[in-house]
Amino acid sequence: MLDAKLIRANAALVEQRLEKRNLTGVLKPFLLLDEERRKILVQVEERKNFRNNSSQHIGKMKKQGLNPSDLMEEVRQAGQQIKVLDEELARVEKEIEKILLNIPNLPHESVPLGEDEKSNQEVRRWGEPRQFDFEPKAHWDIGPELDILDFERAAKLSGARFTVYKGAGARLERAIINFFLDIHCGQHGYREILPPFMVVADCMVGTGQLPKFAEDMFKLEGKDMYLIPTAEVPLTNLYREEILEIKDLPLYLTAYTPCFRAEAGSHGRDTRGVIRQHQFNKVELVKLCEPQNSYEELEKLTQDAERVLQLLGLPYRVVVLSTGDMGFSSAKTYDIEVWMPGYQDYREISSCSNCEDFQARRANIRYRPDPKAKLQYVHTLNGSGVAIGRTVAAILENYQQADGSVVIPEVLRPYMGGLEKINRPEA
């Protein structure tokens, strides 16, 4: 959520920055309602002031044995007026909130301008795509051939966009989760959290999924609760409505969770393999920090995510998303894209964002910079560290051998009971 005061004071500037996200004219309705709100507020506060003073006066008169019935009648009428004005005010405020909750974050000035992902800019590359002396297969062929991924039975259980992991595949998924958590907690200073996978609607508003993106999520029937689309939601909302101590900042949090996404509007995209699923596993990184450090923290967070790919020996590149491709809550986002031989292309495996105070304002997460200072919103950051299913896919494709087997990256072998290679089952 943007700061209403900022919009009011710098409407033209804010409008300009929103235009970079290809939005125009979104501020006008806000400004009109905002003015109306203050007009009503002044009136109703005057009436309340009268009521407060008069009520005290009535008390005193009664004590002195005087008859306050005239004044009581006047206050009663004031009460009627207050009721009407309050209702009007509530209506206007609700509309204002609706508008504000649907305006995305302002892009940081370093973000490239553009309409879509074509304007994203590559920042750096790591690793060389392997040269194959045979035609590399896609993971949706490798997995079933090794009998470790089963898309057909998954469809029987749950329909499209689900995967069953079997045997070494299931263990590989679990190994990666543990490996990522161990690296981030043991070497990058994050604290492991195991949060609920269902959260109340307030959390979804806090991180920006609601009210605008309701159709992207799974909602529980008859409850005001949702399956989390990412651990960013419970991790960031851990501190919703709280005032943090400066000595606790920055907070580095990580969690493994499954993620649930309706994938509405992506029909026909990535229908094969594990790339786009209704349920997938992810290790997420979240930071809460002081505003002046958030961009430095974004760089570090992105590097933390890159590091696990380096350890796995998976080539990748980092791109900075253009203003047209960024998420709703983000001010700046780096995507990490891993090399996928089956696609002969880089595919997103992590997205690292600085949301500045956008989520903190929605979720009301504040801190006091020093004992005398006013409360301030923290900055929130999040990034995948990284997506597990896509990591499995990348390993299968990058480590596949001519005989159809897949070599396990060395760092994962301790997590796989020493297994070095997944072989095809005997025919």
Next chain:
RNA sequence: GGAGAGAUGGCCGAGAUGGCUGAAGGCGCUCGCCUGCUAAGCGAGUAGACGGCUAAUAACUGUCUCGAGGGUUCGAAUCCCUCUCUCUCCGCCA
């Protein structure tokens, strides 16, 4: 699921019979004083949101907030209703 108790400021905790309580007292914290150091002591200060007036994020000032929402009343932290959460006991259960 059944029975009962509770929800007050950063924390703990007062707040019969509704009015001068935005909230006593304590702790914590900040600043100052004092003490040769430490400990103790003394004094002052210490919620937030949204407005008005302003050049001002200064001063002054108004409104709202005692779990949330609604009601009664001239007036509610205090009375009534609904909901949420916490605790205790019972039941059920991985």
